[in-house]
Amino acid sequence: MRTALRNTKLTTGLTVLGAAGIATTALGGTAHAATTPPQTKPAAHATQTAADKDDKKSDKADDKKAEKKADKAEGKGKGKDGKSYPDNLDGWIREAKAIMDKHGIPGSYDGIKRNIIRESAGDPNAVNNWDVNAQKGTPSRGLLQVIQPTFDQYHVKGTPDKLTDPVANIVAACNYAADRYGTMDNVDSAY
Incomplete structure (x- = not known):
């Protein structure tokens, strides 16, 4: 059970700390993370960003629909006067x-x-x-x-x-x- 828990913490550490943080944590001593130069993004990324924006808009619309549905389930609704x-x-x-x-x-x-x-x-x-x-x-x-x-x-x-x-x-x-x-x-x- 303890081994599974340690592995979980280590995996979580990977996600949160990144490789440099893991090296520091695993070695237990003083370690310095190497810095990497920023990489340029490929042109395809711009298209992906536009798609991501569309997804976010869609998610917002879905959230609003879900909110209205929840309001209706709770017995709430907006009248013509906005109340x-x-x-x-x-x-x-x-x-x-x-x-x-x-x-x-x-x-x-x-x-x-x-x-x-x-x-x-x-x-x-x-x-x-x-x-x-x-x-x-x-x-x-x-x-x-x-x-x-x-x-x-x-x-x-x-x-x-x-x-x-x-x-x-x-x-x-x-x-x-x-x-x-x-x-x-x-x-x-x-x-």
């Missing part, structure tokens, strides 16, 4: 509120959350297949149970054009509620 919001009900409401504030759409965090819990229990993929809208072929969908024509009319530019996108659904529903009831805070039942 990070968790990928959950709290984050969706906060991001929607930031967009609503920018566009002058009223509604409080608590009023939005109360309506979301009543309408979909916080499921962004919730679909109502039994009410009058569903019977007419246009079921209510998303966190705030919006039908497609209402979403299309009240969709706010800058949010995804997808009815079940949590943030787009909240903003469009609050925009509709503001037009119809003054604010989402005034909605206490199906709207």
